[in-house]
Amino acid sequence: MLIVLAAHLAVALACAAIGGRMGRRVLLVGAIAPLTTVAWCVANAGHLLDGGVRSEELRWVDALALTVGLRADAFALLLLSLIGGVGVLVFGYASRYFGERSDLGRFAALLVGFAGAMVGIVTADNLLALATFWELTSVTSYLLIGFDDRDASARSAALQAILVTGAGGLAMLGGFIILGEAAGTYSLSAILADPPGGTAVSVALVLVLLGAFTKSAQAPFHAWLSGAMAAPTPVSAYLHSATMVKAGVYLVARFAPAFAPLVGFWRPLVIGVGVTTMLIGGYRALRQHDLKLLLAHGTVSQLGFIMALVGAGTPELTFAGAAVLLAHGVFKASLFLVVGVVDHQAHTRDLRALTGLGRRLPALCAVAVVGVASMAGLPPLLGFVAKEAALEGYLHGGVGSIGGVALAGVVAGSALTAAYGARFLWGAFATKSPHPDHEQVGPTVPRPAASFVAPAAVLAVLSVVLGLAAGVTDGLVSPAAVALDVGAADEHLLLWHGLTTALGLSLLAVAVGCVLYAGRALIERAQDRVPRIPSSAGGYAATVNSLNRLAGRTTGIVQNGSLPVYVGVILLTAVLVPGYSLVTDTRLGEGYTFAESPLQVAVAAIVVAGAVGTAIAHRRFAAVLLLGSVGYGVAVLFVLQGAPDLALTQLLIETLALVLFVLVLRHLPDRFEVVRYRPRTALRVGVAALVGIFMTAMVLVSAGARTAPPVSDQYLERALPDGGGRNVVNVILVDFRGFDTMGEITVLAVAALGIASLVAAGRRGGGDAADDGEVLADEKPDDHGERVAAPGVDREVRA
Secondary structure, eight states: OHHHHHHHHHHHHHHHHHHHHHHGGGHHHHHHHHHHHHHHOOOOHHHHHHHHEEEEEEEEEGGTTTEEEEEEHHHHHHHHHHHHHHHHHHHHHHHHHOOTTTTTTHHHHHHHHHHHHHHHHHHBBHHHHHHHHHHHHHHHHHHHHOTTTTHHHHHHHHHHHHHHHHHHHHHHHHHHHHHHHHHHHOOOHHHHOOOSSHHHOOOOOOOOHHHHEEEEHHHSSTTHHHHHSOHHHHHHHTTTTTTTHHHHHHHHHHHHHHHHTTTHHHHHHHHHHHHHHHHHHHHHTTTOBBBHHHHHHHHHHHHHHHHHTTTTTOOOHHHHHHHHHHHHHHHHHHHHHHHHHHOOOOOOBBBBOOHHHHHHHHHHHHHHHHOOOOOHHOOTTTHHHHHHHHHHHHHOOOOOHHHHHHHHHHHHHHHHHHHHHHHHHHHHHHHHHHHHOOOBBBTTOOOHHHHHHHHHHHHHHHHHHHHHHHHHHHHHHHHHHHHHEEEEGGGGSOOOOOOOHHHHHHHHHHHHHHHHHHHHHHHHHHHSOOOOOOHHHHHHHHHHHHHHHHHHHHHHHHTSSSSHHHHHHHHHHHHHHHHHHHHHOOHHHOOOOOOSSSSHHHOOOOOOOOHHHHEEEOOOHHHHHHHHHHHHHHHHHHHHHOOHHHHHHHHHHHHHHHHHHHHHTTTSSBOOOOOOOHHHHHHHHHHHHHHHHHHHHHHHHHOOOOSSHHHHHHHHHHHHHHHHHHHHHHIIIIIITHHHHHHHHHHHHHHHHHHHHHHHHHHHOOOOGGGGGGOOOOEEEESSSOOEETTTTOOOOOO
């Protein structure tokens, strides 16, 4: 597994480096990465399908006991087969989809990086590593969706995708941390083997589900998926059918068998969200005129279907979910590739403009028919076999009272699936009457190359073969389900179950779907008459606009350009946050002494007087002198406490500061600006008082809060044996804290250079004020740049 991740990283870097020279052939180089995944799956299939596990560990941060644990079982093998197999076909397809352009190296690198991140999600056994790979898919998908960055719609769609999935990812990370702390381990396999319980775990699971729902486009977070269709079709075929949108499904499938029986809200929440998403997606698909958007809403519907299966947490539905997950990845990727060919050849995806493509492109039409038939659940295709398992699972799955409602929803959603599948075929390939608002395209479009259609055709053939050879397919699906729930060992895929209730429901769904398609004109008019209802896209737009307005108002308040406001906010935050703990849990130490001598009291009084005088002084020069008295007074206190070295340092720094202030004051007005009393003045005084009280209390509490021996004792003991010196202060400065001393010397040197520069500049600019380049009010430059007196004004000599 590590070698597969390393191969993806190496190939991504290679594609970025050589893409400019290779043109679209770099996409064939990118295919090497998913090909390594396929090779790994083939090499390890026997062991994993027999119930074995492959585990690897990469040490990350030893001090924090963080490791990147990788673990693959039969369910991971199922996902890796989709990631690698569909990835190879998509890279080959993309090499024909794109023309020659200079940025294909970047595209290939991003797509390879995304594939590697998906491999990481599927194989990560450490929750924090899983979250890292999860965010990598969000970042790379953002860059892929917005690949055509000059297109405003692509940029907007990419932003929506990363905001929605990123917010969910943050929630999921919080859930992982709570769950890991509650379980005492961040190992996913260990947590699922012995799931913890309690209120904290319930909160964690809600957060994890939130992340899964956003990633797999579940209602009400599904709008980002339809917006993501602004991405190039190879991205849609890979990310939004076989890989990225399956990440949330994968996570729920892992968690459901362990937590669904233990957590009361799990099944109603997950099944309810899944069935609702299935119905909303199917309804929205019936309204689309863009073939790609039609498939996008159909993908939302199918993802809701899969979520309602794998989230139930019963052996029967877990098995059915694994089967539908495989079937969906195959037929939906095929249909997206078909749309890409149509768009590439006809330069439109609007079903109102397309006509006659079935006759013009019969091979492509045949591929689309197989994909739609599998999606609708028609025999003998893989989609039919998987849907039969799903219906049987809900009929006998034992999910309680919600099972009947969920079954009705699944049948209704399946009817919508058949209807929008038929609408897709009609819109893309049928010969239609001219539309008044759209010029028809189709009968004369150029035929695509066989290699362009081949990837979609391979997936269509797989839908047929895997359906006819259901026993062979069962050899992959059944071990995957058993890896999630050992109770699924008795479940098996069959092409023919006999005349069962599930078959009757399946036929009913197809029949209702055909009726809906036949009455599509009536349905469209009915949909147009339906009042405008809230949508996920509208909710997203309203949320973003509200946040922007709130941010604008907040910025106007807290970033208003006022330095006192900025300083006040910082000081109040620094005071109130720790100040609460200081007030509620204050324990002053014992043995405090107000003063050790009257001289200390006298010096402290001078320091306080100097500080107050600095605050109320009207002249800048007087304020600097008073401020200096504070610094010199502190130096005297150091001397009284027996620290002459600190006193010397304080004197030097204070003297340098005074000199610097004086040099700067030469360029400032003599007096401070007179500020009249305003209510805000009282607020500033209050903030200053709070800061003073807080710092005093903090010093007193901190001085009495020591629980360990002071480090100074160690300095005294180790100065001679380790530093070779009897002067402890010198040893500390030169040996123990040598880097600190070097930094202080550097600061002093820079300050000295700055002061010297100011002094030198002052000497060069000395003399008459008129000599420093300033034109006086009664002078003007002549044609040669010399100053001459203005007409009628005598030259004034100024000191």
